[in-house]
Amino acid sequence: MTPKSTTEADAAHEALAVVLRVRDGVLQVLLWERARRPFLGAWALPGGRLEPGETLERSLRRHLAAKVDVRDLAHLEQLETRSDPRRHPARRMIATAYLGLVPAHVDPSVPGDTAWQPVDDLPAMAFDHRDIALAGRERLRAKLSYTNIGFALAPPSFTISELRALYRAALGHDVSATNLQRVLLRRRLLEPTGETRPPGRAGGRPAAVFRFAATDLAVTDQFAVLRPPDVR
Amino acid sequence: MTPKSTTEADAAHEALAVVLRVRDGVLQVLLWERARRPFLGAWALPGGRLEPGETLERSLRRHLAAKVDVRDLAHLEQLETRSDPRRHPARRMIATAYLGLVPAHVDPSVPGDTAWQPVDDLPAMAFDHRDIALAGRERLRAKLSYTNIGFALAPPSFTISELRALYRAALGHDVSATNLQRVLLRRRLLEPTGETRPPGRAGGRPAAVFRFAATDLAVTDQFAVLRPPDVR
DNA sequence: TCAAGTTATCGACTGGTAGACGAAAACCAA
DNA sequence: TTGGTTTTCGTCTACCAGTCGATAACTTGA
Structure with a gap:
């Protein structure tokens, strides 16, 4: 015993x-x-x-x-x-x-x-x-890959470039700006604020400003490769 | 203090x-x-x-x-x-x-x-x-969706039907036998033993017998939607 | 004012993968 | 031999991410 x-x-x-x-x-x-x-x-x-x-x-x-x-x-x-x-x-x-x-x-x-x-x-x-x-x-x-935990590292609003820099630093590898925006938008984790940020001294197109959608973290905390049928 | x-x-x-x-x-x-x-x-x-x-x-x-x-x-x-x-x-x-x-x-x-x-x-x-x-x-x-943890629930060898029943019970929803086999095979988590199991009394084609590949669990414990570039 | 440079955004193409479905294979029983 | 059963495989489709190049919107400097 x-x-x-x-x-x-x-x-x-x-x-x-x-x-x-x-x-x-x-x-x-x-x-x-x-x-x-x-x-x-x-x-x-x-x-x-x-x-x-x-x-x-x-x-x-x-x-x-x-x-x-x-x-x-x-x-x-x-x-x-x-x-x-x-x-x-x-x-x-x-x-x-x-x-x-x-x-x-x-x-x-x-x-x-x-x-x-x-x-x-x-x-x-x-x-x-x-x-x-x-x-x-x-x-x-x-x-970072399958939840919206990134919102906790990001400021209230940001451009895709700024978010991309955050992800690159946290992940340790580069991420495509195109994919980052599309993936996060498709999952409804990101939403545009409608504002734009003026360009820097070097010029360039003004960047659109986004924010993380106010969804509950727990909701998006799941990921399944084998999804249940009929859920679409 | x-x-x-x-x-x-x-x-x-x-x-x-x-x-x-x-x-x-x-x-x-x-x-x-x-x-x-x-x-x-x-x-x-x-x-x-x-x-x-x-x-x-x-x-x-x-x-x-x-x-x-x-x-x-x-x-x-x-x-x-x-x-x-x-x-x-x-x-x-x-x-x-x-x-x-x-x-x-x-x-x-x-x-x-x-x-x-x-x-x-x-x-x-x-x-x-x-x-x-x-x-x-x-x-x-x-x-179960993104690792080979299923090996810990399964016997040393099994047919796809048996494995499917295990996954259904554990996941709480049905899974397609076709996809289960293909997904696990493609990820090299499953390998055929070469043997077959004789059918039951009702007949039917003999089922091929598989086993989980002897990969380290930790190796497959990762999943990334945003993969690093050039890794393919 | 215009050309060149810069940055951001978008569309299109591609490859890979999963879900659905049905055909075919391999067996049994009557 | 025929019909029923179970397994297996191929195909079709949809979706999604990675890549690339075109386009938009701005800057500076000539």
């Missing part, structure tokens, strides 16, 4: 966040420099201990409030829970990671010990945080 | 499993009848407390061993972590749920307090286990 009385205390639990944004064509993650051991001075994901009575998401938002304005978080979803006993060198610590997205148009001021780092060229990181950060990137990339 | 000393003990953590199989054309989940309060006598997902030094997956396999032969589990992946303080009426309990799949050809004997229940017609369940079970079903349905 399983032991009923735990000799040591129950495992501590923490919530961590992979907060991503696109800036200057680069996908960045919010990291902070640890101020205590272990891994003193190393880069780490923001987050912290779960306190009694809190949900994980609430705890995460509380810890995050010290780093960024939580109102700037356009999207937050659970990633995975890590439980390897050796992931923390000193104590038992279970971590539940979340993926958070910050739109391109907000630039939250962050404390001095906090910085945006490129996800494709991460510095040395504490614990297993590097793996978690990369898992967050992969989740974003997968979901 | 956040409180450093926890007045009450840290939250207890449990691992739960949504173990699914297809039997007689019905998608079933493994449940057991609780033998103690709260929810005494109600149906619950198998699982139990995480003990010191265990990973979540190891803990789950240990608890599951009392219910089914763990070697019969063809697939196990993490689903989600639930942390609502009110999900357990008496104490603080965080649950990490997993999705497990049992192939159709094995029929593990289960203890008397354990039973397979239809996922589409669940009995009243303890805690939030009903939500978790349905989340497991949705994960399976989504992944």
Whole structure:
């Protein structure tokens, strides 16, 4: 049978966040420099201990409030829970990671010990945080293809060129402007605002301005290759 | 600042499993009848407390061993972590749920307090286990469409008709035998064994026998509508 | 004012894939 | 031999994404 009385205390639990944004064509993650051991001075994901009575998401938002304005978080979803006993060198610590997205148009001021780092060229990181950060990137990339999660990275309105730059930075490869517009329009994820943006100094045709349709994310969170019959 | 000393003990953590199989054309989940309060006598997902030094997956396999032969589990992946303080009426309990799949050809004997229940017609369940079970079903349905996760539900070899029955039960809707074969063959997920199965008493053409190709699940775990250019 | 350059948008072509359907194959039973 | 059953295969069609080139709408500079 399983032991009923735990000799040591129950495992501590923490919530961590992979907060991503696109800036200057680069996908960045919010990291902070640890101020205590272990891994003193190393880069780490923001987050912290779960306190009694809190949900994980609430705890995460509380810890995050010290780093960024939580109102700037356009999207937050659970990633995975890590439980390897050796992931923390000193104590038992279970971590539940979340993926958070910050739109391109907000630039939250962050404390001095906090910085945006490129996800494709991460510095040395504490614990297993590097793996978690990369898992967050992969989740974003997968979901960009079949959901409207892109709205969480984009400003309220944008041109196709601007959106294309966002997708290129997040996906890590180029996307065709023609296909991006057609695919998103056909799926009713995008709608034109009717406005246009004046061209830059080099000239060029004014770009039409679009916005993401106000559809529920959950609605478009599904994709099926084998669709049910008669649904068309 | 956040409180450093926890007045009450840290939250207890449990691992739960949504173990699914297809039997007689019905998608079933493994449940057991609780033998103690709260929810005494109600149906619950198998699982139990995480003990010191265990990973979540190891803990789950240990608890599951009392219910089914763990070697019969063809697939196990993490689903989600639930942390609502009110999900357990008496104490603080965080649950990490997993999705497990049992192939159709094995029929593990289960203890008397354990039973397979239809996922589409669940009995009243303890805690939030009903939500978790349905989340497991949705994960399976989504992944059936774009991964080779179906191999974990299928016997080592099978005819297209048998596989079609499996998919119909799991997906909840009919699938065309023609398309099922063509789609899976084209993606190299399926390969013919060269054998045929003799027809039943009513006659009919002998069915060709297939098996899932021995590709790594992780390899086929990706799908992209917006593919990178030049990859063809 | 006009030509050249620039950027955005659109239409057309192509290839690939899935759903539907019916024909053909391979068996059984009467 | 005929009719029924099940499986398998080919074909037709629709849809969708990737590519490419034409066109639109603007700029600057001569």
